[in-house]
Amino acid sequence: MGGRSTPVPTSYPKLAVRPVGKQIQNIYTDRLRQFTDQGQYYNQSLLKKLYHHTTNDSKYIKLSVYSPPHSSRPTFDDATSHTFKPAKLGDSFGPAWSTHWFKIQLTIPKNMIKGEHLEFHWDANNEGLVWSEDGKPLQGLTGGGDRTEWILPKSWRDGKEHTFFIEMACNGMFGNAPGGDTIQPPDPNKYYALTQADIVDVNLQVRQLYVDFWEIGDAAREFPDDSWEKHKALQICNQIMDVFIAGDGSQESILKGRKLAQDYIGKHVDSAEVYESGQQPIVYAIGHCHIDTCWLWPWAETKRKVARSWSNQCDLMDRYPEHHFACSQAQQYKWLKMYYPFVFDRVKEKVKQGKFHPIGGSWVEHDTNMPSGESLVRQFMYGQRFFESHFGERCQTFWLPDTFGYSSQLPQICRLAGMSRFLTQKLSWNNINNFPHTTFNWVALDGSQVICHMPPSETYTADANFGDVKRSVTQHKSMDQDNTSLLVFGKGDGGGGPTRDMLEKLRRCRGISDTTGLLPRVHMGNSVDDFFDKLEKKAEAGTEFVTWYGELYFELHRGTYTTQANNKKFNRKQEIMMHDIEYLATLASLSSKGYKYPKKEIDELWENILLCQFHDCLPGSSIEMCYDDSDKLYAHNHVLGTKLKDKALAALGMNKSIASSSAVETVAVNTLPWSRTQVIKLPEDDYTIVHAEPGPNPTDIVELQSSQKATISEISDGVFELSNSRFRVRVEDGVIISLIDKKIKREVIVKGGKANQLVIFDDKPLYWQAWDVEVYHLNSRKELTSGKSEIVERGPYRVSVVTKTKVSEHSWVKTTISLDASTGDEDSPSYVQVDAEVEWHETMKFLKVEFPVDCVNTEASYETQYGIVKRPTHYNTTWDMAKFEVCCHKFADLSEANYGVSILNDSKYGFATCGNLMRLSLLRAPKAPDAHADMGRHHIKWAIMPHIGALGTDTVHAAHNFNNPLSLVTISDDDEPNDDIFTSIVVTGASSLVLDCVKRGEDDEDVSRGDFSSRKGKSVILRIYESMGGKSRGTIRTTLPVKKIFKTNVLEDDLEELKLAGGKKSEGGEVEIELRAFEVATFRLQL
């Protein structure tokens, strides 16, 4: 090699200009806070430049107020008809729950007339609603720095005075909690100071740069250290701060900052265009606003929350075309229609445009543990009928983001109500086991399934932060099958919904994904159903989603099966009342010419019951005011329901209540679909045994066979023996020390055990008092010692002993243990009944009653809606142990292969079986959010029913009988009760088939209230379920002039015409039916 080479020219300087250091990451990251600082750097920060001008001068803003008396909530017309008194900034308004109407006379100052963007800012740290001068509710205000602005109309820039109103509600989003702890009972003396009433001219570019910087800053903080995306975000934020000039007159530095931001978030974040990049998103954001129908505020406030929250969403939709919003609960839509027709019409318009999505299909977001099967059906029936009649469509997705666990038959009932999808996220609150799936098939007891999605961001009230979008992938547990997810965002629980900031942040998150690729790509502009459509298509194309069989048990809030006992009792009683009313009214409407099926009143009763099943009402987690409200509704229902029942009975030839006069004949009415034999107490303190077929039955006094008689004796000091042909029961000091089944000579109580033992526990959960009972409460178990027992009934129909047990200085329990004469009817087995009267004034205690039984099984059975759910009796794994307190309906059962014990109850839902110890939960005493929950007098019934053989239909029937005893009515001499009509519809065949509901068709021409086009003729709806878990056959026989029989869904759509056999059409007929294990089947008899 040789010769000379020419040097390559380079622009890279030969000499170093100056030293440049490596950035210290944490310092440059911490610095970012200064830019949006509210503290010492505020005057130098971006926020200081947010407004061109502001004024609160009373020259421009004249305030006056009308404060209605007694915490009333008058209408606009009423309120504005009163005289308004002058008010000013700094004035205080209260007390808690009061309302104050402000008249605001506003003139835009000269220097703002040509302003960029004018808003009125109002903050009194409580909720408000802006009304136009002519009475239109326009927009809600939240207070406390959240949603405090209302955009002023352009037409007001005319130098003239304009008037509008603000209806101030003296409560925050979360009611009136006294301090920082929101679940403490509300402070009745809370006052609110008006701190802001300003006209402001907003610098929109500053507002935008603020959000740009917020999101890029989050990327700098939250992206992984080893990603270039993190480093770049940090550089851009620092550069934005470097070019920024604080103080006036530097709009250019703002624009420069925004330009720099584009490098990271793209060029399209100022409009919905950002979502049109054509790139495939995986996170679908949907606006939502969870409004608890009651919780830390009463129903009356919820009605206003709905108007405030939803009018805001309509307003946002006008400004953000990508905004899609889903909201549930037909009840809330109904209230809006009744009290705020202007807002309802606005919502309806947005529904038509496909932006506002009614969702959920149910009347309210109800509890699913405690309502009966028929209640769950009615939640959907009333919900779907409302949505379809008002918006032209039924819902496809069942929506319960916040409810406390999900019972096992919901997938079946959903499918029968036209819904194949389900959304929740509450199981992310489990405090023992982490639920393993995000998207999966959820399978009911009968095998029906819905596709379930639990948003991986693990909230239904996301602030639409960078982190929420990120967690939509990092916490996604079903990515083997599908990586997409929903992000449900918007202020919630107390209402509110998405805000402007949230929509702006999401635009930037999308921009960041499209520019950098690292953040999961979020999309706005789809509905929840669009999301599920894609999942269903995927399943159709062969993706096998993971399955979850049975209940979605919630490992928290187990106290809600017991708290607020009266509410639960009313719920149970009124569900049974509705069964009777609908059954009797149906029969009356078919047999009595002058009688009209009381559809309007039945709807009213059901809607009230369904409302009280809201997921903070029935579970017992609301403030005291809410239970004052629900008590009133239940009382109203009781009066109306009794009237309806009496009317229907009268139409069937029976008078209402029992008269003491012996001139009239008394009959016992059996409204259940099977015959039964029962000891009943007659008006004159006499007893008799009635063998009752469905319908009215004579109550003649019968002479008991000596073998049937119940006997009692004190066999040794304080030990009583109660006996009938089946059982021999020994009671000492209120507890059962022996229970012998004479038929097979078996002792039911475990050796040395004490059944019916009352026990008390310390009950201080980690935080959520009314909601939770925590596993450690079991360690504090104390047996309550009773006084001596005394005989109160000596037979021969009934024998009883009564025992008083002291709980404390203030509380006691009086238990009456009874055994009735044997009925001689194989189908009406004997049991030991306990009636308890409790005076309860405890603090953070839990009262239960125990039954140590001599049975071995690793699983116990509990009645649930339309079936039985099995749960472990051991603590093998953490999943088993987590079920240390579970929900049951009318019975719980522990059985061996050939023998078992069922515990029946008339109003309780909490239960536990630990080994061979069965434990019925009776009363709790939490002090928050209701300081007086459950204090006072209670009446509770339960029964111990040992049975030969494993759990069978005897228990199912006995539990129904126990909850719906024969009722006595009188018949007058000239009025013969119409017996035949009671046998006009019968179901025969397998005893596991339960005819659970008989009602008239919703749309029959003589019943319909015009929601839908009516059906010609009369029809009868029968709901039958298979109660034991085995395919079963039976026959529906009717003597009614039936023309056709259809199998329908629970919405009463005809699905399949069944073959009607036997008899001429005018004489009735019969149809063979077969039900899957635990199937719920609805039939429509077209007359």
Ligand SMILES: [Zn+2]
């Ligand atoms: Zn809720």
